[in-house]
Structure formats: C-alpha cells, structure tokens
Amino acid sequence: MELNDIIKEENLVLKKSRLLTDNVMHYCPGCTHGVVHKLIAEVIEELGIQEETIGVSPVGCSVFAYNYIDIDWAEAAHGRAPALATAISRLHPEKYVFTYQGDGDLASIGCAEIMHACNRGENIVVVFINNAIYGMTGGQMAPTTLLGQVTSTTPYGRDAKLNGFPMKITELLAQLDGTCYVTRQSADTPAAVRKTKNALKKAFQNTRLKKGLSFVEVVGTCNSGWKMSPVDANKWMRDNMFKKYPLGDIKDV
Amino acid sequence: MAKFRGAIVVDTEHCKGCNLCVVACPTHTLALHHDVNGKGYHYSYMQNPEACIGCASCGLVCPDSVITVYKAEIK
Ligand SMILES: Cc1ncc(C[n+]2csc(CCOP(=O)(O)OP(=O)(O)O)c2C)c(N)n1
Ligand code: SF4
Ligand code: SF4
Ligand code: SF4
Ligand SMILES: [Mg+2]
Numbered sequence: 001m002e003l004n005d006i007i008k009e010e011n012l013v014l015k016k017s018r019l020l021t022d023n024v025m026h027y028c029p030g031c032t033h034g035v036v037h038k039l040i041a042e043v044i045e046e047l048g049i050q051e052e053t054i055g056v057s058p059v060g061c062s063v064f065a066y067n068y069i070d071i072d073w074a075e076a077a078h079g080r081a082p083a084l085a086t087a088i089s090r091l092h093p094e095k096y097v098f099t100y101q102g103d104g105d106l107a108s109i110g111c112a113e114i115m116h117a118c119n120r121g122e123n124i125v126v127v128f129i130n131n132a133i134y135g136m137t138g139g140q141m142a143p144t145t146l147l148g149q150v151t152s153t154t155p156y157g158r159d160a161k162l163n164g165f166p167m168k169i170t171e172l173l174a175q176l177d178g179t180c181y182v183t184r185q186s187a188d189t190p191a192a193v194r195k196t197k198n199a200l201k202k203a204f205q206n207t208r209l210k211k212g213l214s215f216v217e218v219v220g221t222c223n224s225g226w227k228m229s230p231v232d233a234n235k236w237m238r239d240n241m242f243k244k245y246p247l248g249d250i251k252d253v
Numbered sequence: 254m255a256k257f258r259g260a261i262v263v264d265t266e267h268c269k270g271c272n273l274c275v276v277a278c279p280t281h282t283l284a285l286h287h288d289v290n291g292k293g294y295h296y297s298y299m300q301n302p303e304a305c306i307g308c309a310s311c312g313l314v315c316p317d318s319v320i321t322v323y324k325a326e327i328k
Contacts, residue, residue, distance in 0.1 A: 003302060006260040006325045013259075014312040014322040025317060029294065030271030034316025190277055190310040230271040 017041040019050060023067045030230020032220025033062050035187040036129060039197045040100070041069045047204055053096040054088055056081040058110075060102035061136040061222075062129065079110020082117035085124045096207050098125035104134040107143040107169040114173065121178025121212040125203040128170065128215065131222040132241060139225030143167040146244055151225070166244055170217045174251040180212040182251040186219045186242070188234040211253075219245050256327045259307020263297050264319040270294035274311035274320060280304040283311060 019041040027033050044053050050071055057065040059078035066073035076084040081099035089097040106114050106128050114126065133151055134140040140153040146166050148157040158166075174182040181203060185196040196218055203214035219241050221233035228236060261282075268290060274297050275283045284300035297320070299305060307324025 001258050001325070001327060003260050006258055006307075007262060007323050008325070011307075011323040011325045012321070013307055013324045014309040014320070016318040016321070020318055024267055027316065029269035029316075030273055031316055034318070035314065038316070038318050188314070190308075190313040193313040230273055231276050234273070 017045050019045045019070050021068055021070050025068055026064060027061065028224045030221070030223050030233070031061070032131065032187050032218065032222075033065075033129060035193060036127065036196070036218050036220070037062075037065060037068050039187070039193065039200055040098075040127065043197060043200045043204060044069070044071060044096075047201065049096050049204065052094065053098070053204075054092070056085045056088070056097070056099045058099070058101040058105040059136075060105045060134070062100055062102060063136070065100050079105050079108070080113055081105070081110065082113040082122070082124070082126065085126075086117055086120070086122045089122055089124050093123070096125070096204055097123075098127060098204070100127045101129070102135065103128070103130045103132065103142045103144040104140075107167055111143075111169075114169070115176070118173045118176045118179050118213050118215065121180075123207055123210050124213055125200075125207055126213065126215045127200070128217040129220050130217055130241075130245065131220045131225070132166075133222050133225040135222040135225045139222070139227075143169070144245075146240055149240075168245065170215065170245075171250060173215055178212050179215055179251060180253050181206055181214040181249075183215070183249045184217040184219060184245060184247050186237070186247055188221075188237065192247075217245075219247070257307055257324050258303075258327055259305040259322065259324045260302065261299060261305065261311060261323070262321045264321075265296040265298070266290050266292075267317060267319045268294060268296035269317055270296055271316065272297075273314045273316065277310045277314045279308065279310060280306055
C-alpha cells in the first residue's frame, strides 16, 4: 500500500477545525494554550454554535485568543473576564458565553470577579488554564505556584512562610452554590485531550440547559517560564502538579 | 481481523518542532527532521511511514493543529 492510497479524502480521520483561523498562534512551541484553543474550536464546531458563541479573552499569554477561534469575542481588563461575561450573558441570554483565563488572571488579580460570578451562578463557561506561573510577563510566582517551585520572583523556590501556599481555587469555587459543574483536566496525552474535550462539551451543553456556571480547569505547562523543553515540562507537570491539583470531576449537579 | 495503515501530513512550515507528537506516537513513526523550516524549527515527519496505524494520537496533542491524519483498511 502506497502513501498515496492512504492520503485520500475518504480516509481522513483528523484535521484542523474549520473554526481555527489561519493565523499562526504566537504561543511558544508546545504551549498548552494551543491545545485547549483547538479543543474549544472543535467543541463549538461540533455543537454547531459558532454564530451563538461569544468568548471573553483575558490578559496573559492568551490575550490574543480572539485571533485564533473564528467566533465573536470581547477582550477584558486583567481578571475582569467573568464580570464582562456576566454582562454579555445577561444582555444576550440565548448566547453561549465563555471566559478563557490563566491562573494569574483568574486566581490573583481577578479573584473577586470569579468568586462572585460563581456565587451568582452566571450561565457561562469558564476555561481556566493553570500553568502555575505568570507566563506572559516572564514567569513570576502565581497563587497556584507549587511550594519549592522556582520562578523569577521565587528564585529559591516558593516558601510558605514568605509566599503563602498554592491556592486550590477550583476546589474553593466548587463550594459555591452557583457552580453546576467543576472539573480539573489536563491536555498532555491523547487520552487527556479527549477527556478535556468531553468536559468542555458538557460545559457548553450546561449553558444550553441554563444550569449555571461550568468551570473547566486545565492543568497545563508553561515550558518557557518553567525553563524546560515541552516534553520535560509535561513530565514535571505529571510528577508535581497532579499531586497538588488532582484530575477529575469535583462537582456535577 | 481488519488491519489498518495510517499516514499523516504535517504542515511543515507551521510546525514548531515541539516534539510532543513524536513522544505521543505509540508506533515510533515520527521524528523531528534534521532540516529546519523557514522559522528555524526542526519539523515533525514520518521517519518510519510503514509503522503508522492512523491512531491520531499525534494530531490530538499537537498545539498548533498542523497534523492531518488518514487511515485506510488494508485490502
Ligand atoms: C492591571 C494589570 N496588572 C498587571 C499586568 C501585568 N500582567 C500581564 S499578564 C499577567 C499575568 C498573566 O498570568 P496568567 O494569567 O497566569 O497567564 P499566562 O500568561 O500564564 O497564560 C500580568 C501580571 C497587567 N497587564 N495589567
Ligand atoms: S510563555 Fe508560557 S504560557 Fe506563554 S506562550 Fe510561552 S509557554 Fe505558553
Ligand atoms: S497517527 Fe498514530 S501511529 Fe500514525 S504517526 Fe500519528 S500517532 Fe503515530
Ligand atoms: S506536535 Fe505539532 S507543532 Fe509540535 S512537533 Fe509535532 S507537528 Fe510540530
Ligand atoms: Mg499562568
């Protein structure tokens, strides 16, 4: 069997989503943001809601998310994506509104906004990319940084006495009655990618059912900020991040 | 039992050489090429094309969505 006999339209099993634009993502090689963007595009395409979906992008490396997925977008001030999403969703209750936020954006500067959006039970989806660092600004400590983890602002490793403890914000948000679905996933292996896609699909379906706020954390890597190769970063994430941030559903009502 | 052969096409100019597809491939089909693309990245390619089973693992983990996967039954 020659390659030409295999590479034919009728044998296609996977190709780039129609909703991903031709813009080259500005992310570093191997960055988790790219994988999650792809999954959001695929889910929106499969649910047939391209015209009804509005994303709110954050401040952080994914600030330009609106260049990559061909839907309507708004760009929020740092950490304020849940507040902006609240306004959009209340003005357009028939739309599918989601925020896309990093751990600095969501758990640090935007901690109040996410808490209250979850507590109010806004009918939105929140996609939370936890890479345990401020990627965009040069790898500073985030609330999610692990104890002992070296960052540009914790050069000797995060020390609980000086810097406090890693924040499991997802578990905190699950305590609030406005959240209907809270899950933590990853995107490092083919199986994990499939699970994250299913979680995202369920989250958007919850919006259709007007169930409240669905929160999908994806534990990811920032290989540049962590100063590792993409493959080593995935290994470090599995060995260290998953202990503090175990994968799986936390709440599903 | 039906047997399958697979093949992938990499958009080599947009591959960033991150190596994630190479380690995700269960059949060791892929490698980063000795040559580089216009951005200077060692792009992914099928070093052992006969080994590919079309499982799409490589495409699932690719952050830049530059892999297209095909799979055909061996007749
Ligand atoms: C009001 C304000 N304060 C601080 C900054 C600087 N800043 C830009 S991105 C960022 C943190 C981003 O980290 P995260 O949300 O984890 O995103 P990542 O880049 O890791 O994906 C900070 C502090 C800013 N742009 N605006
Ligand atoms: S700095 Fe980190 S989070 Fe930002 S694009 Fe690079 S790897 Fe991704
Ligand atoms: S389709 Fe599967 S076997 Fe073929 S190159 Fe990709 S990961 Fe390897
Ligand atoms: S995962 Fe994608 S970007 Fe990375 S080396 Fe493979 S084809 Fe290139
Ligand atoms: Mg971050």
